Amino acid sequence: METIRNYLETMFASLPNTFEVQKAKNELLQMMEDKYTELIKDGKTENEAVGIVISEFGNLDELAEELGISSFVIQENQKTTGGYRNVTLAEVKDYLHDRTRSAYAVALGVFLCIISVCGYLVYFRGGWHVRIVLATSFMFIAIAAAVGLFIFAGFVMGKWKFFRERACSVDFATAEYVHNRRESFRVTRSMMITIGVILCILSVLPVIVVGSLFGWSIGFGVVLMFVFVGIGVFLLVAAENVNAGFTTILSLNKRGTVGGSFVPSQKQVTYRNDTISKVMSVYWLTVTCIYLCWSFLSFDWHITWIVWVIAALVQQMLKAL
Amino acid sequence: MSSISSDIIRGYNDTMILYLLWDAPSYGYEISKRIRNLSEEKYAIKETTLYSAFTRLEKNGFVESFADSDMVNGKRRTYYRITEQGRQYYREKCAEWTLTKEVVEKFIRQDGGM
Incomplete structure (x- = not known):
């Protein structure tokens, strides 16, 4: 039955999300469901039943006039020949994987940038210029590593540029998959954001605590502050970037169409x-x-x-x- | 075995549906099943064809739809009921068919062109 539902959703995915279209979809589902149930009752296997129901479904073009979508159906047909890019589930999984990798790479890069100045604040033995040399080397190494990570992230994502350059769409099952992934990421995401914000707010604490306990090395407190802010920002950047991946996929389908039901509804x-x-x-x-x-x-x-x-x-x- | 061309039968889908609704209201799948049975499996109406016929008939006021629960398992369905206009239209279609049959029949050789 799930197969039938997916088939129907996919057929309807690119149609405008109007009352007539929804009604037609529900009615057709009802008929297909009845037929399927009866075929199963008659001793057909699930695969046979699904095959029969789908093969006898007919063609949506027939409904075009009744649904007031004839112009739409023609338009859509032209678009498919004009290079409407359908993104498959495998590609979407690949994309989400790459997106997560690049999200963490960017977040780590930002973290390195933030803590890159810490070398100047740490007190250690040695002459004045030894400290400067070490601190400066640390800063440049950190920044170089960060830039490396940014380039890596850009490289990984370069493959997916076509999402923005071409009209793409995903079928219903894929949209549902991404939607579920996003839902299950929701808790992780809110944890990351909460902890990230708390760390940013608490970042002044080390400065105060260390400063009042050991007046002589306030530098160490400031280092901790940068580390706190760094980790906080790392969490925020990573969480938002991973989430943006889901949103990108779900926004591929046009909002007004049936397939666009999962388009994030947050008001722009x-x-x-x-x-x-x-x-x-x-x-x-x-x-x-x-x-x-x-x-x-x-x-x-x-x-x-x-x-x-x-x-x-x-x-x-x-x-x- | 030859099958029915959907172009030819299209004009009579409405007639079949109205015939089946004549005595009692019915719903999508039941109608398609009865069409198949009455035609002795020679004609199976597609779901999309059936739905498009329903919307057309309803728009013209020949049938009315209402939601009701199934007697057997209590499932909510959309039922269709024939209207007085629908009965009138059905009578016209019957007359039209008799005439059509009469005319076309004259051009069908008794031996089927064998």
């Missing part, structure tokens, strides 16, 4: 005003910048968080414009 905020939409594209980046600059310059961490509250309020106001 659209701004009516053109200037505002341009401002909003860099809004949170600017806010983060202000927050970090103010915090590091004044070291008033106890009060600078208010920036986020104000920023959120301002965003709500801008949305209303």
